[in-house]
Amino acid sequence: MILAVDVGGTKMAAGLVAHDGTVTGTRRIATPQGADAETLWQTLADLIAPLAPGAEGVGVGCGGPLTWPDGTVSPLNIPGWRGFPLRARLAALLPGLPVRLHNDAVCLAVAEHWLGAGRGSTDMLGMVVSTGVGGGLILGGRLHHGRTGNAGHIGHVVVEPAGGPRCGCGGHGCLEAIARGPALVTWALSHGWTPGTTSAASPTATLRDGTDHETARAGAVLLDSADGGDGRPAAALCGSADGDGIGPAAVLRGTASGGGAGAGAPVRDATEPGAVGTAATVGRATGCGASRGGAVANGAYAEDRAVTARQLAADAQAGDVVAARAMRRAGRALGVALASVTHLCDLDVITIGGGLSQAGEPLFGPLEEALREHARMGFARHVRVLPAALGQDAGLVGAAALLLADDTYWPPQNA
Known part of the structure; x- marks a missing residue:
């Protein structure tokens, strides 16, 4: 043993x-x-x-x-x-x-390659999206360590170079600074999200960037430039898994929904602090105006917020517009990063685990959309995106x- x-x-x-x-x-x-x-x-x-x-x-x-x-x-x-x-x-x-x-992210990749969703793959990225964003690379059927053992740090691939949020590594615009759970919460709170109350219930209200809820709900406006979107109408997502090889959307969404993010089930581990439902508590606990994306100046992250991405994902599933925009912003950033890594490493499989992997369609729909837009080379269009199979162990x-x-x-x- x-x-x-x-x-x-x-x-x-x-x-x-x-x-x-x-x-x-x-x-x-x-x-x-x-x-x-x-x-x-x-x-x-x-x-x-x-x-x-x-x-x-x-x-x-x-x-x-x-x-x-x-x-x-x-x-x-x-x-x-x-x-x-x-x-x-x-x-x-x-x-x-x-x-x-x-x-730890390398170990998750190793597990999925050894006994999980990546078993039999020769070239794969196993990644985790949770409190942080990380990964491990299997190339030629073996773990690729890199010179210092740090190969696979996909969380520090830059996806928003112009005006991107500060990252705990000291850089700006890193994938982790946008897609890690606490960063999503901070962004959503700063854009008017009130945990546990769906903003979709007020169709005439406006978001803090001026986008009205009805327009955002209809999907006519994607993310603004700070969100990594381009303002074009949303592409049809349902077809992205059929025939272009980008990824089995049905598997991803089915597994995620089976995990129950939409019913208030944990998006992060059950040992983490629970969600807090009052705006007053949220404001005191997060100090969201103090640091964008949860990063602090000393090269580390602030402690986890009292409100977690679990509540954010549940609200996005329930139709909250701001929560959905936060998930969309993260999903598109993930898709852009995965397209780049696929082109660089000629991957055949990407596995995604971690707490946010349970967020379902609000995260994976935009991820698939961005991956489809940016993975344009013929070999890259056939990468398979799979949910991690081995769970919390x-x-x-x-x-x-x-x-x-x-x-x-x-x-x-x-x-």
Whole structure:
């Protein structure tokens, strides 16, 4: 059994993974927000202690960036860890056990390639859209690490270079700054969204950019220039999966709706803070005027807002115009980025997981639309976009695969 660990900005998880990928004994705890390095470490150490006896090795997925293979981490979503020697600390805590650490999004990609939706693919991107946006690349049937182990950071592909929102990496216009869950919430609140009340109920009201609700609902006006749209009428989305090979929309939407985003089911993990329904609480909790997209000046992200993307997705499904525009803005940004990566890497499969992957049509419709518009080369038009298949244990499965799958995901020279 492999002791698998998944460390993210929202939660920490650990479990035991058998050689066939079966996960048992899973334990989860919320990641302490605003904690210092040692508090974070002690939280993790306490989490894994009951699982350590009998483990053959330790596989870890952690938010990036990081240095690989030594496993020093500086997660944007965990500001208490900057240059933290996580792999070394785990090796000291569990002497005699091999410890392998990689980016958490890379581990999700590995899991989907090993046992999930990307099984059998030779060239795929596995990506996660949640508190952050990340990914991992499988090229030629093997994990592509890159020189420092940071290949796959699709969240920092620039999709809005002119006037784009500030990103936690220090740049502007990155995909993550637009499409990560907290950024969607901040954008929606700043454009007049009131959680839990559908703006579609007031057909004569106007959005804060001057677009009237009736026009926006009809789809005659797409996003303004700041949203990444071009003002043209929306393309017919239903046909994009039939014959042009862009992606199985029915599968994506069916899986997402099966996950229940439209009925108020969680878009993010159930351990995250719940949605808050009052405008007064929203205003105090978010401080949405202080930082666009949830980024702060010190190269990290602000703590998660009291209102989550779960509520935003539910409101978008219910017909709230502002919530739908926020989802559309993120979906189009994702589609543009995926078209670029497909052209660059000649991908055959893209898998999408993470909390926002459950958002359904409000996110995936615009994603497919933008991918169809921008993936114009013949080879790129046949990439398949698939929902991640392994659920909330995918990060643990991928972390374990770093040790269990021979040298497919870990070079023998670094064993």
